[in-house]
Amino acid sequence: MEQTIHRGLDGVLIDTSKICSIDGLKGELIYRGYDIRELADKASFEEVIYLLWNGELPTEAELHSFQDELKPHFAVPEEVLGVLRLFPPDASPMHALRTAVSALAAADKDRDGVDLANVRRIGLKLTAQAATLTAALQRLREGKDPVDPHPELGVAANFLYMLSGEEPTEAAVRVMDVALVLHAEHGSNASTFVARATASTLTDVYSAITAAIGSLKGPLHGGANTAVMQMLEQINGVEDVERFVLDKLSQEKARIPGFGHRVYRVLDPRAAILEGVAEKLAAESGDAKWFEMSQEMERVMDREMERRGKQVKPNVDFFSASVYRMLGFPADMYTPIFAVARVPGWMAHLLEQYADNRLMRPKLKYEGPRGKTFVPLSER
Ligand SMILES: CC(=O)SCCNC(=O)CCNC(=O)[C@H](O)C(C)(C)COP(=O)(O)OP(=O)(O)OC[C@H]1O[C@@H](n2cnc3c(N)ncnc32)[C@H](O)[C@@H]1OP(=O)(O)O
Numbered sequence: 001m002e003q004t005i006h007r008g009l010d011g012v013l014i015d016t017s018k019i020c021s022i023d024g025l026k027g028e029l030i031y032r033g034y035d036i037r038e039l040a041d042k043a044s045f046e047e048v049i050y051l052l053w054n055g056e057l058p059t060e061a062e063l064h065s066f067q068d069e070l071k072p073h074f075a076v077p078e079e080v081l082g083v084l085r086l087f088p089p090d091a092s093p094m095h096a097l098r099t100a101v102s103a104l105a106a107a108d109k110d111r112d113g114v115d116l117a118n119v120r121r122i123g124l125k126l127t128a129q130a131a132t133l134t135a136a137l138q139r140l141r142e143g144k145d146p147v148d149p150h151p152e153l154g155v156a157a158n159f160l161y162m163l164s165g166e167e168p169t170e171a172a173v174r175v176m177d178v179a180l181v182l183h184a185e186h187g188s189n190a191s192t193f194v195a196r197a198t199a200s201t202l203t204d205v206y207s208a209i210t211a212a213i214g215s216l217k218g219p220l221h222g223g224a225n226t227a228v229m230q231m232l233e234q235i236n237g238v239e240d241v242e243r244f245v246l247d248k249l250s251q252e253k254a255r256i257p258g259f260g261h262r263v264y265r266v267l268d269p270r271a272a273i274l275e276g277v278a279e280k281l282a283a284e285s286g287d288a289k290w291f292e293m294s295q296e297m298e299r300v301m302d303r304e305m306e307r308r309g310k311q312v313k314p315n316v317d318f319f320s321a322s323v324y325r326m327l328g329f330p331a332d333m334y335t336p337i338f339a340v341a342r343v344p345g346w347m348a349h350l351l352e353q354y355a356d357n358r359l360m361r362p363k364l365k366y367e368g369p370r371g372k373t374f375v376p377l378s379e380r
């Protein structure tokens with residue numbers, strides 16, 4: 001029987017889900033019924049985590065009790081901080097984060113349980129500890145000791161606190177919160193699919209999240225935010241953007257990081273929000289260089305893609321790069337920060353997967369040889 005091949009699983013529905021809806025033609029992103037624009041404007045990261053895991057926004061009392069549940073989980077065992085020290089400074093921080101998250105299983109007696117209460121407990125732990133590990137990693141790369149988590153702060157504020165050792169301003173926490181909310185969830189993207197496929201064997205949460213971090217690292221996925229800043233750093237100001245883009249596009253199979261998306265044919269709504277955040281930060285800081293270069297690149301790409309008849313617009317990784325730059329983060333830390341934001345999204349999908357599991361096992365169309373005669377080793 002002739003079977004259709006969907007390379008890259010393009011357009012393939014693998015299951016039903018109640019978590020996230022994306023309309024790539026309208027540029028619409030919805031978490032559990034709420035438009036991302038409204039959530040980015042009005043909700044904290046913790047409210048969004050609660051929403052993703054429970055299907056409803058929390059009441060004030062529910063939010064406080066959720067925050068209280070999360071706070072004790074930030075501390076990371078000393079041995080796991082030691083895992084971060086194993087990596088040389090020039091290794092991608094995603095290798096260190098992935099390995100340390102995997103090592104967190106060592107200190108967890110109930111590391112294998114996939115009943116929903118245990119999955120949720122590990123979800124709280126990984127949400128808090130991904131932030132701690134990412135901040136600690138950056139401190140170690142700067143030759144400084146990690147800062148213990150603040151017992152009273154949530155994810156955005158604690159992350160900034162553990163980076164600098166100082167309580168962050170309300171404005172910085174708000175920008176961080178918006179970035180975390182925007183990156184928290186995006187349907188069956190590559191890393192979430194990997195998390196769900198891994199969990200579908202009924203293996204543990206640590207294995208699924210470790211696999212997802214490995215998938216997020218790639219330059220076609222979360223790794224693109226680092227690649228965007230590394231690209232901007234190669235360009236000599238706004239005047240040089242057009243030359244750079246045209247040079248790049250003249251190369252075969254060239255991809256400009258931060259542009260294009262498997263689902264969006266119009267502007268990614270998260271990119272539009274981050275563009276606004278970047279513009280505001282540029283005006284406040286007086287350092288508009290990265291924002292202006294990004295805007296010029298968007299203009300040149302719009303013109304060139306339209307000329308080529310392609311619908312390729314900025315994605316979430318494009319303007320997050322200049323936002324993170326203005327918050328003072330080094331380029332290669334952008335993808336670990338994406339992972340911190342995405343852990344709760346992955347966890348929402350693991351809760352859904354474990355609640356009603358079916359082993360994921362697609363097929364490949366075999367096109368190799370058949371009927372070969374085995375020749376003994378001594379005669380080959
Ligand atoms: C959080 C996230 O994961 S968001 C995505 C982050 N990734 C990036 O920013 C990396 C750069 N972008 C890309 O490589 C791609 O756009 C992807 C991988 C994200 C999506 O790829 P696909 O859905 O497979 O689209 P595909 O690669 O088929 O592109 C369609 C056309 O647009 C063009 N195109 C797509 N993205 C780009 C880009 N970034 N730069 C230049 N041209 C592009 C391609 O040349 C292609 O044309 P062709 O059919 O003539 O070859």
Ligand SMILES: O=C([O-])CC(=O)C(=O)O
Pocket residue numbers: 185186187188189190221262263315316
């Ligand atoms: O949905 C995708 O393919 C990639 C993406 O934007 C995300 O994971 O945020």
